[in-house]
Amino acid sequence: MGRRRDNLFIEGDNLDVLPTLEPGSVDLIYTDPPYNTGNDFAYADSFRSPDGGRAGRHRAWVEMMRPRLSAMRDVLADTGAIFLSIDDNEAAYLRLLLDEVFGEANFLAQVVVNLNPKGRQLGGGFATSHEYLFVYARDARRCVLDASSPDTVDASDFPLVSDDGRSFRHLPLRNTNKKFNPVTAPTLHFAVYGDPLTGEVSTTGFDGAVEVWPVFGDGRPAVWRWSRPRIDERPDDLVCREIKGRGGPRVDVFQRDWLHRDGGRRKKLTTIWLSEEVGSTDTAVAELKALIGHVFESPKPTGLVRRILATMPSDAVVLDPFAGSGTTGHAVALANATDGGTRRCTSINSAEPTRPGSNAALAGFATVADITRARLAAVERSIAG
Incomplete structure (x- = not known):
């Protein structure tokens, strides 16, 4: 066991190590468990399938994972979240297993990477x-968990510029979701007053103002997205304009939606993450090679884990029970160095032997845990230097 500034590494079987961690002490788990390729698992426990077919291999993999997921759930805080990477071989089985262990109601997303x-x-x-x-x-x-990011905001979506140089766009103040209407949200159905020449908007009448009611495009009554008090608090963020409606010109009210407001803007993450956004297997291999050599065939890119880290507070306690090449610990160190965060990561890896004749074995790494340890030490040196 060795301590780093951002990282704690523990060598051992995660089924033995996880129960030694304090229950509810972890905010975020990211892990990349062994995929079912038809070979024996390093984490086989005492389970053996009576047949060597595909169904038997699925059962072996599920029985290997079930107690470990239960142990991960025990150490996860009530406010926390878990992210697991998986490929098509076990995706369906893992989804059912996670529903069993964490509960269907706690499913948040299935992201394609x-x-x-x-x-x-x-x-x-x-x-x-x-x-x-x-x-x-x-x-x-x-x-x-905040499933949004500043990195996915597109400045071109905000084509207008204010007199003081700030970018913005116009959004209808009217709620465009027809589930919200005078019947379902009666307190948001009221008249406001606006002057389409000056753009001024108010909840009370003034010289030059016209009365404006929220309506859908087909003329049916609608509701506003803002309450009267909020309109009174933020009149400078609203503008009255004349627009071309289906029945001819009409006056409507719009929100000035600023690109940057109150320290930054975030956009909801989609459930498809592209390699140009989070990195690829090739970039992950290059990251690892730059630190300790080409010693791991399919590591995850740090960009993927950093996007995951960004969904949680910057002081999150992070856990990776199948640490592999140490990508999670590397990403935590990079994120802290970038934003001044105080994240701490615990990485767990077993002393699984490296494959004879592999790049790792030829480089002198007897076990996968040796790779994890070497990478985290190299990361510490590179950031400290």
Whole structure:
């Protein structure tokens, strides 16, 4: 066991290590468990399938994962979330297993991650270019995960510029969702007053103002998105304009939606993450090679984990129970160095032997845990230096 500034590394089977961690002490789990390729698992426990077929391998994988997911759930805080990478071989089984352990109500997302944009060219069939991220909350009602990011905001969506140089766009103050109407939200159906020449808007009449009611495009009554008090608090963020309606010109009220307001803007993350946004297997190999050599075949890119980290507070306690090459710890150190965060990461890895004749073995790494340890030490040196 060795301590780093941002990282704690523990060598051992995660089924033995996880119960030693304090229950509810972890805010975020990201992990990349072993995929079911038909080979034996390093984490086989005592389970053995009576047959060697595909169904037996699925059962073996599920029985390997079930107690470990339960142990992960125990250490996860009520406000926390877990992200798991997986490919098509076990995606369906993992989804059912996560529903069992965490509960269907705590499912947050199934994200498609484009880690291999060129697609796998070996073998027959389709050129697979993606994997998945399953996202679950410990308790969806209390989870603090923010599924948005400043990195996905497109400045071109804000084409207007104010006199003081700020970019913005116009959004209808009217609620465009027809589920919200004078019947379902009666307190938001009221008249406001606006002058389409000056743009001024108020909840009370003034010289030159016309009365404006919220209506849908077809003329049916609608409701505003803002209450009277909010309109009174932020009149400078509203503008009255004449527009071309279906029945001819009419006056309506719009919100000035600023590109930057109150320290920054975020946009909801989609459930497809492209390699140009989060990195690819190729960039992940290059990251690891720059630190300790080409010693791991399919690491995850730090950009993927950094996007995950950005959904949680910057002081999150992070856990990776299948640490592999150490990508999670690396990403935590980079994120802290970038934004001044105080995230702490615990990485767990078993002493699984490296494959004889592999790049890792030829480089002197006897176990995968040796790779994790070496990478985290190299990250510490590179950031400190």
